[in-house]
Each structure stands twice: as structure tokens, then as C-alpha cells.
Amino acid sequence: MNRDDDYEPVxxxxxxxxxxxxFNHRNPLGLALIVITPIVAAMALFVLSSR
Structure with missing residues (x-):
């Protein structure tokens, strides 16, 4: 089986x-971005509101 057959875009x-x-949840990088993006956004909002 060719590795290119399993390719899923981010x-x-x-x-x-x-x-x-x-984000594509079938791609490992896309799944990581789905998890990381809201965490980073929440941290940014917290930092901005604490000023």
C-alpha cells in the first residue's frame, strides 16, 4: 500500500x-490544531482581560 493513498489534507x-x-479531523495535524486553537484563544482572552 502506498503512503500517498492515505493522504488527508489538513x-x-x-x-x-x-x-x-x-480543520480536517482525519489528519493528525488537523486534529491537534482543533484541540490547540481554542486553548490558545482562551489564554489570549484571559491575558487581554487581566490587563
Missing amino acids: FIRSRWGTSNYV
């Missing part, structure tokens, strides 16, 4: 009828 088009791109 970003895929949204299925909600828009042309927006979303």
Missing part, C-alpha cells in the same frame, strides 16, 4: 454550503 472545504475551509 484543511478541507466546509460542508455547510460555504466556501470556507475548516
Whole structure:
């Protein structure tokens, strides 16, 4: 089996009828970004609100 057959892109088009791109949960990097992005956003909001 060729490794290229299992390739999943990090970003895929949204299925909600828009042309927006979303993280692909089938790609390990995309899954990591899904987990890390809200954590970083919450930390940024906390730092900005504590000023």
C-alpha cells in the first residue's frame, strides 16, 4: 500500500454550503490544531482581560 493513498489534507472545504475551509479531523495535524486553537484563544482572552 502506498503512503500517498492515505493522504488527508489538513484543511478541507466546509460542508455547510460555504466556501470556507475548516480543520480536517482525519489528519493528525488537523486534529491537534482543533484541540490547540481554542486553548490558545482562551489564554489570549484571559491575558487581554487581566490587563
